[in-house]
Amino acid sequence: MRLSDKTCAMAEAVAAIPDGATVMVGGFGVPGTPFALLAELARQDKRELTLIKNDANETGTGVDLLIASGRVRRLITTHIGLNANAIAAMNEGRIEVEFCAQGILAERVRAGGAGLPALLTDIGMQTELSAGKQIVQVDGRCLMVETALRADVALIHADRADPFGNLAYRATARNFNPPMAMAATTVIAEAEVLLPLGGLAPDEVETPGVFVDHLCPMAEITEEYGVVRR
């Protein structure tokens, strides 16, 4: 037996994403953001997207390539403070923004990836984030229902990968990538280093390749992956 080869050119993997898709995007700031896949998504002019991402990157990079050009209809996120353009788009009603507590966003994604329809929590019950959410009683406690999140597509940035799609990450470039890599119908991962099958030791694998549909080796590590000089 041998494991299948899922390596694929970025252009080909992204071409299958339809307009109107819900797209999860890994990353917290620069680390873990799949800039190359996002650039390809913008290049192919995909529209009416719903994005699920921790933050909105910074003006002019990452998901802002999609937001600034009017390709995003809705954004589910936790904090967009480093992107003045995204804040303006929100305030002017050009995009709809749903804010979520950061760990609850992670947990909603994790639930989606684990095949669970929802989760219960008391996080944010005393805040305006609880508006409109269903409350249930469990063991005498009032808890809020947070629905699971799944996406049509997840865009993942990995450090190392093999052709089957086994993934390993670097440092704080993990963040939302591992849970998102489990929570979409089609999972597309870009990897900085492509190793042969067996090159990534089973003990090193953080996202099993079973969850990954397309593995796109990166041609180069462009400037936007680098250290930001503020």
Add this chain to the structure above:
Amino acid sequence: MSADKIVPLKPADPRGRMVARAAREIAPGMVVNLGIGLPTQVVDHLGPDFPVCLHTENGMAGVGPTLPHELADRNLIDAGGAYVSPIPGCSYFDSATSFALVRSGRLDLTMLGAFEVAENGDLANWKIPGRFSPGAGGAIELAQKALRVVVMTTHCDRKGNPKLKRRCTLPLTAAGAVMRIFTDLAVIDVTPAGFTLRECAQGVSVAEVTEATGAPLHLPEGDIPTF
């Protein structure tokens, strides 16, 4: 200069004094999350041999000092975007694990900034309707679930209005969460009776603290220490 012209000794840097005092809140062995902004400066007061595990919610326990750009690892930042270093024994994990740690009671202390703190411990630090609404990030979980929640903030806003109030007017981050407040003027505890003065900054009188506080300030018996 004659003796009667000597100016009373005022702290050269009230903010630096506040940060140094807040650093003493951290006990050996704690797991601590320092909020973005002023609280991160507390790191400068923790020596290399001080046993503490700093957590950053983007996925690291054992955060070391920040690094200049030329030494930075492009994959290693804290939640505020600063490039940080690893210390021996540190670990990396995903965002779900990071907040599992927070919600399940493994985070001993968080030190957060504030727009407003109410005398019942309510905290507002994420939104000013119509002016500032970037989203709460991880602040709600930190404020709601850390075992001890302290705030570090200037006592008053830039216009001189008190940040310590009877009730918060801005959208809440968490209700009844704050236990202690470090300001440039004082250390104040949130008690069942309301704000209670514990310490005054050097050169600051009790009357000045009371005047700058937008809710009744309770004074314990005895002398108020200075910091």
